Amino acid sequence: MSALKEWTWTYSDPKDGEKYLISTAKPLISHTFISDAMASPELYWTKPMAPENIQPMIDNCCIFGLYCVPSTPPGPPSKPAPETPADAANPATTQLQQIGLARLITDYVTFCYLTDVYVLQSYKGRGLGRWLVRCVKEVIDAHPELRRAALLTNSEGRGVGLYREELGMEIYDGKEGFVVMMVKGER
Numbered sequence: 132m133s134a135l136k137e138w139t140w141t142y143s144d145p146k147d148g149e150k151y152l153i154s155t156a157k158p159l160i161s162h163t164f165i166s167d168a169m170a171s172p173e174l175y176w177t178k179p180m181a182p183e184n185i186q187p188m189i190d191n192c193c194i195f196g197l198y199c200v201p202s203t204p205p206g207p208p209s210k211p212a213p214e215t216p217a218d219a220a221n222p223a224t225t226q227l228q229q230i231g232l233a234r235l236i237t238d239y240v241t242f243c244y245l246t247d248v249y250v251l252q253s254y255k256g257r258g259l260g261r262w263l264v265r266c267v268k269e270v271i272d273a274h275p276e277l278r279r280a281a282l283l284t285n286s287e288g289r290g291v292g293l294y295r296e297e298l299g300m301e302i303y304d305g306k307e308g309f310v311v312m313m314v315k316g317e318r
Contacts, residue, residue, distance in 0.1 A: 136155075137154065137155050137156045138153075138154065138155045138195075138266070138269070138270055139152065139153070139154045139155075139156070140152070140153045140154075140262075140266050140269075141153075141200075142259075142262060144257065148202075149199065150199075150200040150202070151197065151198065151199060151200060151230075151259060151262075152196075152197075152198045152200050152227065153195055153196065153197050153198070153262070153263060153266045154195070154196055154198070155193055155194065155195055155196075155270070156196070157189050157190070157194060159196050159198070159227060159229075160189050160194055160196050160229070160232070161196075161229045162182065162185045162186070164229040164232070165180070165185050165188075165189070165232070166179065166180065166182065166185060168232065168247070168249050171249075173249065173252065174247065174249055175285075176283070177247070188234075191236075192234045192235060192236045192237070193234070193235040193236075193237055193239075193243075193270065194232060194233075194234050194235075195232060195233040195234070195235075195263060195266060195267060195270075196229055196231075196232055197229070197230050197231030197232060197233075197250060197259060197263050198227035198228060198229050198230060199227070199228040199230050199254070200227060201226070201227070201228065230250060230251045230253075230254045230259070231249055231250035231251060231254065231259060231260070231263055232247060232248075232249055233245065233246075233247060233248040233249070233263050233264070233267055234246050234247045235267065235270065235271070237274075239274075240274070240276055240277075241276055241277060241278045241279075242277070242278060242279050242280075242281075243271060243274065243277065243279075243280050243281075244280075244281050244282065245267060245280065245281070245282040245294075245298075246282065246283075248260065248263065248264065248267075248290075250263065260293070261293060261297060264293060264294070264297040264298065265297055267298070268297055268298050271298070280298065280300070282294060282300070
């Protein structure tokens with residue numbers, strides 16, 4: 132897997148014609164969306180992040196943005212006002228509505244850690260989260276020397292089944308002679 136390759140997928144919902152995009156292009160990521168997501172109770176495992184830490188977080192991972200692609204109305208195109216200075220510097224973020232994300236923290240050779248899989252509540256139930264995870268799998272599968280892909284998820288949620296079905300992951304039981312160790316940070 133190349134750290135420099137940008138991946139893009141598109142989907143048109145046959146029910147309502149809505150168009151969606153998933154991309155690993157970092158310039159498309161909305162800082163405001165990330166900030167709001169990290170402050171959301173749906174991302175119970177994280178807390179709000181200082182604005183100056185958002186760009187380094189984006190820069191140091193493989194990030195998947197999930198976007199609703201606006202339909203083009205007749206007449207001259209209009210652009211909504213940028214949400215933050217970082218968004219203002221990126222004209223692409225004014226063309227797409229970010230509605231989800233996922234992050235792979237990786238060395239791009241042997242290991243990746245999946246985190247922050249999130250879809251806005253108003254877009255859930257459309258299969259977009261499952262599609263997002265399938266796109267993550269495509270990137271993981273392009274990683275020929277991968278030794279491990281890992282994640283932490285709530286054992287009571289739907290995540291376990293989704294990650295088992297879409298990524299082929301299993302709950303680690305320690306029978307291979309390995310021990311998973313971690314320390315939880317203050318945040």
